[in-house]
Amino acid sequence: MVAFWILAPLMVASALGMLFARKAVHAALLLAVVMISLAVLYLVQDAPFLFAIQIIVYTGAILMLFLFVVMLVGVDASDSVVETIRGHRVFSILVGLAFGLTLVLGVAQVSFGTVIGLDDANSQGNVPAIAEILFTKYVFAFEVTSALLITAALGAMVLAHRERLTPKVTQAALAAQRMKDYAEKGTHLGPLPPPGVFARHNSVDTPALLPDGTAAEASISRVLAARGTVKSVPEIAAEVDELDTPDTPRGEGN
Amino acid sequence: MDTTPFIVLSAILFTIGGIGVLTRRNAIVVFMCVELMLNASNLALITFSRANGNLEGQIAAFFVMVVAAAEVVVGLAIIMTIFRTRRSASVDDASLLKY
Incomplete structure (x- = not known):
């Protein structure tokens, strides 16, 4: 529980920082803080496999992808403060807060019963136990996941691919263009x-x-x-x- | 260890993510907030898994992560394509269907 009370304020602060960060890079780094803290909370809750997956997949792969896109999209990606719909921001914050308040109050009033704990389920190790369920009861969902991943990879390739519309500029063409500029406009050679x-x-x-x-x-x-x-x-x-x-x-x- | 604090934290993170999706204009930041919401729900799943004493919740969280990875790949590719054609990553600029 100590880990929770140290990490929870940190996570909420970082998440709030994401809302107010001007630059996308700062938001990405704050998201990394939230994700790593979440990984530690998974570890605390007897989920060592998901702890590793959270760090490898989320912080390692997904966040790097985000940073790459921020790099490609460039510095331009600033947030405009102008509202396209009047009062949109105030209303969204109000609705969001109302939603959060309802959720938190509702959850706080519910009693979840006694915590059983995972000592029994994890008796032969967390990873073998997860593997046993994943490859028996959920094996079909697991196979469908592979189809989803292949589709996503193909989709990303199709979306990112760009047809060459103009012929490739060769070095000879560049030199000719330079001479032409010099002859017509007097640009330095x-x-x-x-x-x-x-x-x-x-x-x-x-x-x-x-x-x-x-x-x-x-x-x-x-x-x-x-x-x-x-x-x-x-x-x-x-x-x-x-x-x-x-x-x-x-x-x-x- | 009580479960309620974990669920409350998950609810707070989910709300912050939701507010971010509603208020931010930058498509990349909106996407990050969606990821935050997915992560918050994962925390709830893992907490319930511990409360119920079986690993079904962890399996569900595992599948959420896999689907989130696929979603991020396609979503970021779409953002890149929009940026390439419109020179902007703002969600307000992609409003061609309105007219």
């Missing part, structure tokens, strides 16, 4: 400038400086610029100035 002011930084979030002191836009990734994590030119200039005007004349020191 060579590679993009590398990022970084190498005397002070060499990280990708620092734009290269042009001779006139302005930043070379093409030297940093578009993604970093969109996120706003790029170091600004005045910031770099200030640092360079700081270095440039020491009290001691140059050549001394060191």
